[in-house]
Amino acid sequence: MSGLSAPIEISGLSKVFRQTTSGQSIVAIDQLTLRIDPGELVAIVGKTGCGKSTLFDLLIGLEHPTAGSITIGTKTPYDDFNAFRGKIATIFQQDRLFPWRSALDNVKLPLELIGIAEDVQQERAMTWLKRLGLEKFANAYPRELSGGMRQRVAIARAFAVQPEILLADESFSALDEVTANELRKTFVELAREFKSTAILITHQLEEAMAVGDRIVVFGKSATLLADIRMMDWDRADYPLLREGIQNTLQANAPDPRLRR
Amino acid sequence: MISSLPRETIISIVLFAVVWQIMSYLAPSLGIPAFAIPGLGRIAESLTKITPLDVAVTLGRVLLSLVVSFVIGLLVAVLMYLSGSVEKYLRPMVRILMAVPVVSWILFAVLWFKGVEFRIVFVLVVVCAPVFTVDALDNMREVSRDLKQMIRSFRPTPLQFFHKLMLPAITPGIITSWKITLSLAIRVVTIAELVGAVTGIGHQLSVAQELFSVADVFAWTLVLVILLFLLEALLVQLETRVLRWRA
Numbered sequence: 001m002s003g004l005s006a007p008i009e010i011s012g013l014s015k016v017f018r019q020t021t022s023g024q025s026i027v028a029i030d031q032l033t034l035r036i037d038p039g040e041l042v043a044i045v046g047k048t049g050c051g052k053s054t055l056f057d058l059l060i061g062l063e064h065p066t067a068g069s070i071t072i073g074t075k076t077p078y079d080d081f082n083a084f085r086g087k088i089a090t091i092f093q094q095d096r097l098f099p100w101r102s103a104l105d106n107v108k109l110p111l112e113l114i115g116i117a118e119d120v121q122q123e124r125a126m127t128w129l130k131r132l133g134l135e136k137f138a139n140a141y142p143r144e145l146s147g148g149m150r151q152r153v154a155i156a157r158a159f160a161v162q163p164e165i166l167l168a169d170e171s172f173s174a175l176d177e178v179t180a181n182e183l184r185k186t187f188v189e190l191a192r193e194f195k196s197t198a199i200l201i202t203h204q205l206e207e208a209m210a211v212g213d214r215i216v217v218f219g220k221s222a223t224l225l226a227d228i229r230m231m232d233w234d235r236a237d238y239p240l241l242r243e244g245i246q247n248t249l250q251a252n253a254p255d256p257r258l259r260r
Numbered sequence: 261m262i263s264s265l266p267r268e269t270i271i272s273i274v275l276f277a278v279v280w281q282i283m284s285y286l287a288p289s290l291g292i293p294a295f296a297i298p299g300l301g302r303i304a305e306s307l308t309k310i311t312p313l314d315v316a317v318t319l320g321r322v323l324l325s326l327v328v329s330f331v332i333g334l335l336v337a338v339l340m341y342l343s344g345s346v347e348k349y350l351r352p353m354v355r356i357l358m359a360v361p362v363v364s365w366i367l368f369a370v371l372w373f374k375g376v377e378f379r380i381v382f383v384l385v386v387v388c389a390p391v392f393t394v395d396a397l398d399n400m401r402e403v404s405r406d407l408k409q410m411i412r413s414f415r416p417t418p419l420q421f422f423h424k425l426m427l428p429a430i431t432p433g434i435i436t437s438w439k440i441t442l443s444l445a446i447r448v449v450t451i452a453e454l455v456g457a458v459t460g461i462g463h464q465l466s467v468a469q470e471l472f473s474v475a476d477v478f479a480w481t482l483v484l485v486i487l488l489f490l491l492e493a494l495l496v497q498l499e500t501r502v503l504r505w506r507a
Contacts, residue, residue: 060413085415096410100428100505109424110414141505161414 005073008036008059008165008197012068013222015054028054030221031068036199041191043200043212047249051222052201056169059199060090072165086114089163091187093170095150097142103153104129104138110161128156132186148179155183159190166191166198173204184210205245209238217245219252298475306479311464315483318453318460321377322445325384329441330434332385333392338422340393341400357390362448366455376456383452388441395440399433400426432506435499439492446488 015029028051036042046052057063058070061077061084070076075083089110097106107125116124129135132152142150151171158166168187172180188211191198200211208215209230217226225248233241277300284299336354340347365386369379403426411425453462461480468476 061415062409062412082415088413088415090410090413092406092410094406096406098407098425098428100431100503109411112424113411113414113416113420143505167413 005038005164007038007072008034008199009071010034010036010055010068011071013055013058013065013070014067015051015058015063016066027221029058029065030223032222032224033068034216034224034227036197038197039195041188041198041200041211041213042216043202043208043214044216044218045202045205045208045245045249046218046222048203050218050220052203052218053169055222056167056201059165059167060088084165086110086161087164089158089161089166091151091154091158091166091168091171093174095142095147095154097150097153097157099142102139102141103134103145103149106142106153107156107160110157114161124160125156128160129153131159131190132156148175148183151175151179151183152186155187155190159194162194163196166196168198168200170202171200172207173202180207181210187211205242205249209242215245217248219249223252225249225252295472296474298478302475303478303482306473306475307482309476310479310483314460314464315487318449318462318484319487321380321384321453321460322442322449325381325449326388326438326441326445328381329385329388329445330392330438333389334396334434336389336393337396337400340397347397354390354393357386358394360386362387362451366452369452370455376458379455380449380452380457380460384445384448387448388445391441391444392434392437395433395437396430399430402433403429432499432503435495435502439495442491442495443488446484446491450484 011033013029013032014027017026017028018024019026030051032051032055044052044055054063058065059077061081064078070078072084077084077088097103098109101109104122104125107128108121111121111124126135126138129138132155134149134152134156137145137149142153145153151174154171158168171187172183175183184207187198187200190196200208202208202211213230215226215228215230216224217228219225226245228241228245280297281300284294284297287297288294336350340350362383365383366379369382373379373382407425407429411421416424449460450462450465453460454466457463461484464480465477468474468480
């Protein structure tokens with residue numbers, strides 16, 4: 001994996017949805033400005049409905065902003081949609097595997113889409129399944145796998161494409177705690193090993209702290225409440241940090257103790 | 261094949277045959293002409309005279325028309341799925357086509373076209389294609405939004421989107437649609453062949469009617485029903501094979 005050479009620049013980003021029935025406007029993201037450097041592992045944490053998933057859709061390029069922009073180098077993921085083919089990969093809350101494809105064929109899917117040779121597809125998909133401990137289940141259909149195994153396949157599918165940017169939306173929150181911890185660890189290891197720029201979106205503070213090198217806290221309409229670099233904090237101060245973020249999430253205003 | 265049938269089915273068929281035979285025996289004493297309810301022996305004799313060529317011709321017409329209907333139906337469904345405006349214009353037309361009685365289509369075909377084969381294929385296609393369109397469109401709409409979002413995040417080309425996601429996702433619905441249209445086509449082809457065709461099961465039924473041979477009508481109808489059951493069994497086999505991931 002080559003790693004991303006340019007930062008992700010989010011500048012004055014707003015997204016407003018108009019409800020078709022009532023005609024009311026909903027401001028999902030309001031004037032968000034954020035910079036994510038290449039190779040950073042960022043956890044974005046916020047309550048349900050704070051605009052995290054809208055940001056996820058904008059980062060993937062499936063939505064256009066109402067105002068502002070997201071630029072990666074000189075391109076935007078929504079206007080230059082095809083320029084990011086094979087460069088952005090996603091892991092969703094549910095595994096979203098194709099039920100008619102075996103585990104191996106699911107991992108091969110993004111490789112097929114970017115036109116990689118069949119023998120390379122096979123070899124690379126198998127390598128990733130082995131890496132995630134699923135080589136014996138290569139020919140199993142998703143219905144034959146447990147939730148944790150299916151999510152492993154989804155992780156393999158995302159990494160197989162060797163993306164520069166990895167986006168994960170609540171990817172471990174539907175799993176039991178033991179499996180979730182195990183997969184979070186795998187996710188962090190792989191993201192570090194391949195120097196991917198990884199963004200994990202979550203509503204669980206513990207998860208954000210377990211995964212992120214940097215924690216970005218969102219309030220209503222993705223208002224930036226806190227932007228914390230974990231390296232600035234000693235492990236001994238983590239309880240204080242946790243409490244500060246929790247207070248911030250509750251009060252929807254930054255806790256002064258978070259400033260470093 | 262018979263051994264694989266449920267016991268109740270075999271009993272019900274045997275019962276029907278016994279009742280038929282009794283009615284055939286009693287018909288003259290009830291004032292019903294003997295030819296109206298021929299005995300099983302007479303029907304068996306008619307079955308031995310079935311001409312395989314006519315069966316093959318009907319089967320060929322049905323399969324060809326279904327393939328053409330499927331291709332047209334699917335293409336129209338894809339166009340309607342891709343464009344809301346196209347759908348707004350085409351949906352009323354598709355509904356009108358579906359509402360027109362088969363007999364009207366046969367009359368139109370006779371009035372509009374000279375070639376018998378073209379008439380039959382036209383009638384079958386115009387009856388079956390809208391069914392494929394409506395079913396395929398409904399199935400495309402029901403494809404999981406999550407799966408669409410997932411594949412779109414990997415930026416497929418429009419062709420890849422259909423080939424990798426939509427087609428496999430709608431396959432179960434398409435197979436169901438084939439089962440429905442197959443039964444529809446078998447019934448429609450018979451009517452279409454009654455008018456003008458010089459080959460096929462419909463034509464043979466017409467000949468039998470002209471000869472007042474109920475035994476022949478019964479025998480050809482039986483062949484038609486068996487043909488339908490065989491084709492349905494093949495579809496079920498295909499379904500089991502293609503959809504093994506659902507087991």
